[in-house]
Amino acid sequence: MVTTDEKGPLTAKKKSVIIRSCDGDEFLVSESAAVLSTSLKKILEEKEDRLIHLSDIDNKTLAMVIAYLSTHADDGLSDDLKRSFDQEFVSGKEFDVLKYLVLATDTLQVTCLCYTVAKKMADIMKNKLVEWVRREFDIQNDYTPEAEAEIRRLDAWAWDDRQLEDD
Amino acid sequence: MRGFDRINAVLPDELILEIFRHVESKPSRDACSLVCKRWLSLERLSRDTIRIGASASPGNLVKLLSSRFPNIRYVFIDERLSVSLPVQCRKRRRHSRGSTSSGRFCHGSEQSVFGDDGMGTGCLSDSGLATVGDRFVKLEKLSLIWCSSITDVGLRSLAEKCKSLRSLDLQGCYIGDKGLAAVGECCNFLEKLNLRFCEGLTDTGLVKLAIGCGGTLKSLGVAACAKITDISFEAVGSHCRSLESLSLDSETIHNKGLLAMAKGCSALKVLKLQCLNITDDALQAVGIFCLSLESLALYSFQKFTDSRLSELALLYCQRIESDGLSEIGKGCKFLQALHLVDCSAIGDDSICSIARGIGDEALISIGQGCSLHHLNVSGCHQIGDAGIIAIARGCPQLSYLDVSVLQNLGDGALMELGEGCPSLKDVVISHCRQITDIGLNHLVRRCTLMESCHMVYCPGITEAGVATMVTTCTRIKKILVEKWKVSARTKRRAGSIINYLCVDL
Numbered sequence: 001m002v003t004t005d006e007k008g009p010l011t012a013k014k015k016s017v018i019i020r021s022c023d024g025d026e027f028l029v030s031e032s033a034a035v036l037s038t039s040l041k042k043i044l045e046e047k048e049d050r051l052i053h054l055s056d057i058d059n060k061t062l063a064m065v066i067a068y069l070s071t072h073a074d075d076g077l078s079d080d081l082k083r084s085f086d087q088e089f090v091s092g093k094e095f096d097v098l099k100y101l102v103l104a105t106d107t108l109q110v111t112c113l114c115y116t117v118a119k120k121m122a123d124i125m126k127n128k129l130v131e132w133v134r135r136e137f138d139i140q141n142d143y144t145p146e147a148e149a150e151i152r153r154l155d156a157w158a159w160d161d162r163q164l165e166d167d
Numbered sequence: 168m169r170g171f172d173r174i175n176a177v178l179p180d181e182l183i184l185e186i187f188r189h190v191e192s193k194p195s196r197d198a199c200s201l202v203c204k205r206w207l208s209l210e211r212l213s214r215d216t217i218r219i220g221a222s223a224s225p226g227n228l229v230k231l232l233s234s235r236f237p238n239i240r241y242v243f244i245d246e247r248l249s250v251s252l253p254v255q256c257r258k259r260r261r262h263s264r265g266s267t268s269s270g271r272f273c274h275g276s277e278q279s280v281f282g283d284d285g286m287g288t289g290c291l292s293d294s295g296l297a298t299v300g301d302r303f304v305k306l307e308k309l310s311l312i313w314c315s316s317i318t319d320v321g322l323r324s325l326a327e328k329c330k331s332l333r334s335l336d337l338q339g340c341y342i343g344d345k346g347l348a349a350v351g352e353c354c355n356f357l358e359k360l361n362l363r364f365c366e367g368l369t370d371t372g373l374v375k376l377a378i379g380c381g382g383t384l385k386s387l388g389v390a391a392c393a394k395i396t397d398i399s400f401e402a403v404g405s406h407c408r409s410l411e412s413l414s415l416d417s418e419t420i421h422n423k424g425l426l427a428m429a430k431g432c433s434a435l436k437v438l439k440l441q442c443l444n445i446t447d448d449a450l451q452a453v454g455i456f457c458l459s460l461e462s463l464a465l466y467s468f469q470k471f472t473d474s475r476l477s478e479l480a481l482l483y484c485q486r487i488e489s490d491g492l493s494e495i496g497k498g499c500k501f502l503q504a505l506h507l508v509d510c511s512a513i514g515d516d517s518i519c520s521i522a523r524g525i526g527d528e529a530l531i532s533i534g535q536g537c538s539l540h541h542l543n544v545s546g547c548h549q550i551g552d553a554g555i556i557a558i559a560r561g562c563p564q565l566s567y568l569d570v571s572v573l574q575n576l577g578d579g580a581l582m583e584l585g586e587g588c589p590s591l592k593d594v595v596i597s598h599c600r601q602i603t604d605i606g607l608n609h610l611v612r613r614c615t616l617m618e619s620c621h622m623v624y625c626p627g628i629t630e631a632g633v634a635t636m637v638t639t640c641t642r643i644k645k646i647l648v649e650k651w652k653v654s655a656r657t658k659r660r661a662g663s664i665i666n667y668l669c670v671d672l
Binding site for chain 2: 123134140
C-alpha cells in the first residue's frame with residue numbers, strides 16, 4: 001500500500017521517497033519533507049535507494065511524524081501557522097501516543113518536534129505522583145522500600161515550589 | 168503498540184533529560200527522581216534550580232546539594248521564608264553516620280538542628296556564599312533575598328568564581344560599594360540586577376558597576392538606597408546603553424539623574440518610578456528619548472507627559488491634573504490599560520480626551536475602535552456620566568471596568584456602556600449611589616459576556632436587578648452583592664456564584 005501525504009499529486013511530481021514502517025505499510029513523502037529529519041537526510045545522501053525501511057517505528061507514529069514533516073516543508077505556510085500547528089499537533093494526544101512519538105522523533109532526529117513532544121509530556125507529568133509516572137512509562141520500581149523512603153527524605157530539603165513564583 | 172512494552176529500556180538518556188528539562192517544579196522533579204535508579208541519576212544531573220529558605224542552614228545545605236546536583240545554574244536563597252522540615256534532622260542523622268563530630272546534633276528534638284550551621288545562626292554567611300561560588304561555578308542566576316549576614320567579602324569571592332552570572336538579586340542585603348564593584352569587575356555578562364533595599368550602597372559602588380558591566384545590563388532595580396544620587400544615574404546613562412527596564416524608588420534622585428538616564432538608555436521599555444523629586448521635565452525627556460517605552464508606572468507624581476504607552480498605572484496620585492491626562496489621550500495610541508485609582512483631581516474633560524484621542528487614532532490607523540481594554544477609575548470623584556459615555560463610545564473592546572465610588576455616575580453611563588462595550592466581562596460598580604436597576608438592566612441586556620460584577624452599596628439596585636443579571640448573563644461566574652437583594656428564586660438559579668460581602672447588610 002502506498003499512502004500519499006495530503007498534497008499527494010503535487011509532491012509526487014517533485015522528488016519523493018517511500019518510507020516503510022515496521023508494520024510494512026509504505027508512505028510516499030516528498031524529499032523536501034524527508035530531509036527535515038536529520039537521519040533520513042543522511043540515509044538519502046548515502047544511497048540512491050528511494051525506499052527507506054524503519055524497523056522500529058509503527059504505522060500510527062510514522063503517519064504523525066510524516067504529517068509534521070510535510071507541514072514544516074510547506075513553504076506556503078508562515079512560521080506563525082507552523083507554530084500553531086505544532087501546538088495543535090501535540091494537544092489532546094494521549095501520553096501513551098506521545099512517548100512513542102518522542103522516541104520516533106529521536107530515532108529520526110527531528111529536533112523541533114522532539115522538543116515540542118517532550119515539553120508536552122513534561123506538562124502532563126506536572127504534579128503527578130511517582131506511581132503515575134511509573135505506570136505510564138511502564139517502569140519497574142527498582143528501589144527497595146527503604147531506599148525509596150531514603151530518597152523521599154533527601155528530596156524534602158526545600159519548601160514546595162508551587163507556593164512560590166520567581167519574579 | 169508492538170515491538171516493545173518496556174519503553175524505559177529504549178528511551179535514551181538524552182530524551183529523558185529533554186523531558187526533565189521541561190519539568191520545572193520541585194515536587195514534580197522529586198517524583199521523577201523516585202521513579203527508578205536510572206531516573207534518579209539522570210534527574211540529579213539535570214536539575215538546574217535550587218531554592219533554600221532561612222532556617223535551613225544555607226551554608227551546609229549548599230554543600231549537600233552541590234554534591235547531589237552538579238549542574239545547578241539557578242540558586243535562590245530567601246531568608247524571609249523559614250522552612251522547618253523535620254527531614255532536615257533525618258538527613259543530618261544519615262549524614263552523621265560517618266562523622267562523629269556532628270553526631271551530637273542528632274539526639275535532640277527535631278527543632279534542635281534549625282539555625283545551627285556551626286555559626287549559631289540560620290543565615291547565609293560569607294563562607295556560605297563562598298561555597299556557593301566554589302561549588303556552583305556554572306551559576307547564571309543568583310537571588311540572595313534579605314541575606315543579612317553577607318558582606319562585601321563574600322560577594323567578591325562569589326563574583327570572582329561565578330563569571331557567567333547573568334542575573335543577581337541582592338534585595339535587602341547589606342552589601343557595600345566594594346562588593347558591587349567586584350560584581351562589575353568580574354561578572355561581565357550581567358543582565359539583571361536588583362539592588363532594592365541595599366541600604367549600604369553609595370554612588371561609588373553603582374558607578375563602578377555601571378563602568379564594569381553596564382554594557383550588558385538590561386534590567387536594574389533600585390529602592391530605598393538613600394545614598395544613591397543623580398551621579399549614579401548619570402553613569403547608568405553613559406554606560407548602560409542596553410537597559411530595558413528600570414525600577415526606581417528614591418527620594419534622592421532629581422530630574423538631572425533621570426534626564427541623563429533617559430538620554431543614554433534609549434532602549435528602555437519599562438519604567439517604574441516612585442520619586443518625589445522628579446517633575447514633568449524629566450518625564451518629557453523620557454518621552455523624547457525613550458521611544459521604545461511600553462510601560463510606565465508613576466507613583467506619587469504631580470505632572471507627567473508621555474506618548475507611547477500601552478499601560479499606565481497612576482495610583483493614589485492626588486495631585487495629578489486633568490491637563491496631563493489630556494496630553495496622554497492625544498498621543499497614546501498604544502494605550503491598552505489605564506489604572507487611575509483615587510486620582511480625585513481628574514475630571515470628565517481628561518477622560519473625554521482619552522476616549523476621543525484614542526478613538527481618532529484608531530479610526531485613522533487601523534479602522535477599528537480604540538484599544539483600551541482595561542479601565543480603572545475607582546474613586547476619581549469628578550468623573551461622571553459624560554466621561555464614561557465618551558469611553559463607552561470610543562472603546563468598544565473594553566472588557567474590564569472599575570467605576571466604583573463614583574458618586575455622580577448614573578444610569579445614562581451604564582446604558583451607553585451597554586450599547587458601546589459588548590465585550591465587557593468584569594464590572595465593578597460598588598458604592599455608585601446613583602445607579603439603579605434601569606441602568607443595570609440596559610447593561611446586562613447587551614453585555615451578555617459578563618463574567619463578574621461587584622455591586623455592593625448601590626441603594627438603587629434591587630432584588631429585581633440582581634435577578635435580571637443572573638437570567639441574562641449566562642456566563643456569569645461571580646456576583647458580589649448584599650444578601651437581602653437575592654431572592655429565593657435567584658438563589659436557586661445561581662446560589663453558587665453569588666458572594667455576599669456581608670450577610671447582615
